[in-house]
Amino acid sequence: MKKTKIVQSYWSKAYKNSLNYGWAFRETHYMSWALSCLQLKQFYNEVELVTDSEGAEFLVNKLHLPYTSCKTTLDKLTDENTAIWALGKIAAYEEQQVPFIHVDGDIYIWKPFPKRIENAAILAQNIEKNYPFNINLLNEMHEKKFSFPFPLSSGDMCETNMGIVGGHDLEFFRGYCSFVYSFLDTNRDKLEKLASGVSSINTIMEQYLMHEYAKRCGKKVEYLISSLPNTEMYKLTLFSLLPRDVSFIHNIGSNKKREITSDRLARLLYCAYPEYYAHISNLLKQKTI
Template sequence: MMKKTKIVQSYWSKAYKNSPNSGWAFRETHYMSWALSCLQLKQFYDEIELITDSEGADLLINKLHLPYTSYLTTLDKLNDENPAIWTLGKIAAYEMQQEPFIHVDGDIYIWKPFPKRIENAGIVAQNIEKNYTFGINLLGEMRNMDFFFPFLPSTGDMYESNMGIVGGHDLDFFKDYCSLVYNFLDSNRDKLESLSGGVSSVNTIMEQYLMYEYAKRRGKEVEYLIPNLPSSRMYKLTLFSLLPIDVSFIHNIGSNKKREITSDRLARLLYCAYPQYYAHVSNLLKQKTV
């Protein structure tokens, strides 16, 4: 019997503390999101590894008591890095994997296991993003600022791989991809502060754009969880109201986190599905333990 796919989540405390409420409308939603994400993954997967730092382990393991089967505080090595480059925590998690894996962000909740084509693929990602205005403008700005790229940036349509989920069996590809990302970052550190969108705007290029382009140049096929998702339909990934019949996968992308109704619906979901965890998080907040 084939071993079930290992799920990986990563939590770099310094990056989360760098934005108000860790990107959510309310501080408590950040904790509830991590609880719901981990608990739903645990419904379908036996092995869930947490790659974090000492502070993250204290929060998610010691305080929230989330059922990770193992954890490592490897991300302590990022203490001297700029927390605005939040994707470094994820890249470090990919780089250290020694067996097939699927990395799942903490704002993703699943209601059924990933399809076998995803669990068994060499490289997987969530979906393709095509010609997003933010990405096109950023790439153009980087070209004008003479950013170093490991390959000639595309001048036609711009494609990126959304990496809400990412991973696969091709571990050599991920080692090489992570090296490429580090090379890109180290070659351009002196230019990051000058980006019109600030240092944090580099994350999508580092992670999503380089991933798509590198896989294409290596002739590697990427298996996408949602193969044909036009940008006009991305919002469907955030609709809790469609669970569990119409959708089985939710990803709270971008600015949706800052909507109060999102926090309300997420809290209600946690309360209904895991009332003991909801009560535990609420008590930690009342006691000001988190």
């Protein structure tokens, strides 16, 4: 049976909004993408990159990452607000024509995804429940008259972490993408009013709407990690547990800004792929990246 296609997306203009691309050091951004892609290629024959022209130049032509195909679909986002970085991922989901697993560039795997994930109609990383920041943001959006295509629940606020996401139900993903675009278009005039800035809309737009849309469609989401309390999310970032105790790392949130994270990631790349480590180091010395 043919392996599910892996997809990664890279909207270059959105990444430039963050100092050092969100990491402690800009070189870690380069090394993260290299390690993520190379580890995926260890287990999957087809790893597609959906990006823009600048991203293709960076990841394929400069870093020489071995993607099996590269599409510059995200050039169509030229006129979009780059603070809404989730649009790059949504556009990548939308164009898929065969079953897929989208994997973020800060995720590294040490074995294939389980068959239940590869064969799922809809899959994602895990459920996040009652994050205080997002609860407050949702309340603020309600107060500022944001329009939602469904009544807001008074119960737990659940979101779907989409570090990995995909599946065989392509019709669901087309509907989900339309759902997100409709929400965004209806509320564009209110985004600048958010106290924490336009970028705060991303997790609501991507993760909260995903969970709500699946629930309202009566669809089951197969989660890679079935139960993970908010207080234990940090365990996904522990390089020290590789490869014996864990086979999946996701560098979430503020962990990227820790210098020790950059050091450990660089060491991993150096040990596993010394030629890529050397290549990136040379590019940095030559100031071509």
